[in-house]
Amino acid sequence: MTVIQMNQAKPTSLLSVRELCVDYASRQGLKRAVDRVSFDVGANEVLGLAGESGSGKSTVAYAIARLHRPPAFITGGSIVLDGTDVLKLQGETLRQWRWRDVSMVLQSAMNALNPLLTVAAQFADLFRAHGIRNKAEIRERSAELLRMVGIAPDRLLDYPHRFSGGMRQRLVIAMALALSPKLIIMDEPTTALDVVVQRELLEEVTVLRRRLGFSILFITHDLALMSQFCDRIGIMLNGDLVEMGPPMQMVEAPQHPYTRKLWNAIPPLHPSEMPPRRVLENTP
Amino acid sequence: MTQPILETRKLGMVYRGHRDVAALTDVSFTLHRGRALALVGESGSGKSTCAKILTRMVTATGGQILFDGKDVTRPGNRREVLAYRSQVQMVFQDPFAALNPAHDVRHHLSRPLALHKPELGRGEREDRAVELSMMVGLDPVETLGKYPHELSGGQRQRVNLARAMAVDPSVLIADEPTSMLDVSIRLTILDMFKPLKRDRGIAMLYITHDIATARYVAEETAVIYGGRIVEIGPTSAIIDAPRHPYTRLLLAAVPEIGRPFGATDASLVREADRVREISREPGRLSEVAPGHLVRECSASHI
Numbered sequence: 203m204t205v206i207q208m209n210q211a212k213p214t215s216l217l218s219v220r221e222l223c224v225d226y227a228s229r230q231g232l233k234r235a236v237d238r239v240s241f242d243v244g245a246n247e248v249l250g251l252a253g254e255s256g257s258g259k260s261t262v263a264y265a266i267a268r269l270h271r272p273p274a275f276i277t278g279g280s281i282v283l284d285g286t287d288v289l290k291l292q293g294e295t296l297r298q299w300r301w302r303d304v305s306m307v308l309q310s311a312m313n314a315l316n317p318l319l320t321v322a323a324q325f326a327d328l329f330r331a332h333g334i335r336n337k338a339e340i341r342e343r344s345a346e347l348l349r350m351v352g353i354a355p356d357r358l359l360d361y362p363h364r365f366s367g368g369m370r371q372r373l374v375i376a377m378a379l380a381l382s383p384k385l386i387i388m389d390e391p392t393t394a395l396d397v398v399v400q401r402e403l404l405e406e407v408t409v410l411r412r413r414l415g416f417s418i419l420f421i422t423h424d425l426a427l428m429s430q431f432c433d434r435i436g437i438m439l440n441g442d443l444v445e446m447g448p449p450m451q452m453v454e455a456p457q458h459p460y461t462r463k464l465w466n467a468i469p470p471l472h473p474s475e476m477p478p479r480r481v482l483e484n485t486p
Numbered sequence: 487m488t489q490p491i492l493e494t495r496k497l498g499m500v501y502r503g504h505r506d507v508a509a510l511t512d513v514s515f516t517l518h519r520g521r522a523l524a525l526v527g528e529s530g531s532g533k534s535t536c537a538k539i540l541t542r543m544v545t546a547t548g549g550q551i552l553f554d555g556k557d558v559t560r561p562g563n564r565r566e567v568l569a570y571r572s573q574v575q576m577v578f579q580d581p582f583a584a585l586n587p588a589h590d591v592r593h594h595l596s597r598p599l600a601l602h603k604p605e606l607g608r609g610e611r612e613d614r615a616v617e618l619s620m621m622v623g624l625d626p627v628e629t630l631g632k633y634p635h636e637l638s639g640g641q642r643q644r645v646n647l648a649r650a651m652a653v654d655p656s657v658l659i660a661d662e663p664t665s666m667l668d669v670s671i672r673l674t675i676l677d678m679f680k681p682l683k684r685d686r687g688i689a690m691l692y693i694t695h696d697i698a699t700a701r702y703v704a705e706e707t708a709v710i711y712g713g714r715i716v717e718i719g720p721t722s723a724i725i726d727a728p729r730h731p732y733t734r735l736l737l738a739a740v741p742e743i744g745r746p747f748g749a750t751d752a753s754l755v756r757e758a759d760r761v762r763e764i765s766r767e768p769g770r771l772s773e774v775a776p777g778h779l780v781r782e783c784s785a786s787h788i
Contacts, residue, residue, distance in 0.1 A: 396528035398528065400741075401739035405756075429743050429746075430742065
């Protein structure tokens, strides 16, 4: 592994991923999608993972939530979330752990909601699956969640098609918040949205995170967005985590040639106001 | 300025249905040889409808289109339509869907020649296919016999561009040509447009949701919202001195390297709904600087 700058494990590390390997079984044998990847996510931190299609960033996300399915297999390493050995979870314990400790927001909110059920029914499903059956409590908590993401609670009785793309993604975020998880994995949560809606949504997520104190693992291919929204960012290339650090450091002094290539591939909006980039001698 | 190669005058499009939808209203712009106009807007703003009208996939319900000074608003006979189509070519957003999986690259490049230049013989078509693939940076020996599934997304988009250029068009319409490609190769595709403008005098309509690439590709930019152009002018003026609230909202929201959310002004983003509302108003376009037009709206102070 060619990690040039590893992050140090923070004292308040919430998630700790060590030497994680994920392979896909194919007719040609095993294909390594994630190769000995290690990183931490601190409490109340937003960690970004960027990379191009096929870099393994989504595979990492799915492995952490234990949502990976054959032909993907975790073939090595460890994942520990707040003291829980994630790879040891089984059956009902795993099912309860998911969403209560870690929830996920996927790219396509249009497909994440059931078009045949009202929003209220989908919230109720979620609560019932985690042992909350009191109807009044479900109603109250659902309404509160909607208020939290800026949607009027009376819209609980609407079906998903009555909401715009941005609102649907808000609903999905509300669902992800429902059981107050410690970590929310967001896999390209705003890719299908317009930039203005994207910004509105992420501003709201920032406010909620300050208030509720969860951590975010933010997966995207949009490096510019990542540099704005995340506390630290990691760059993935062919299953390898090649570089990780705070955004400004990664922008001003990228160490890995691939990171530099990615920055240079983004045309700047204000070329004259770009932060100066240190020219590095003896780069690998 | 010289006579525009393509001009739209108050173009309008209403999709009739059980509720009529005005997709485009009063859209006027000009395309000039060797220059590009970026049409920037969010999904549903009408920018793709504009491309569909100009490539004759749909017919506008209002307004005029002038090609080289001649009114071509109504499709004429088959010969005229064919002539127009060979002059106005398109590169589509989805490089995967735009190629026929059952045919190789050679077929994709020689088919337009067979249709639009029937006078060419088989050998000449082959020569032209070789030339076209080299123009877009593809090795003809390696590529011409390949099928779309054997090509990467970037290679496929190169084939799409070569195909569009096969019939020597004077206007190229590119609808989000890089939005489905990996970040690291996007610029290499956009870079191919520059010599086409400079050396072949191609006039280009570059349709995008990404205003940062507009600066990279186009001399002029039009920002479209709710089917209306809200601001149009030199790209540098639009980005550095935006006047319309929607343009400013767009610029405030667009991701920019190394500018943390907290450090940028998010007040406009908080007022996004209000900006959207006033941006739908049918105000008049007025000139604020030479060539820089802004649609009047009720709250220009935002």
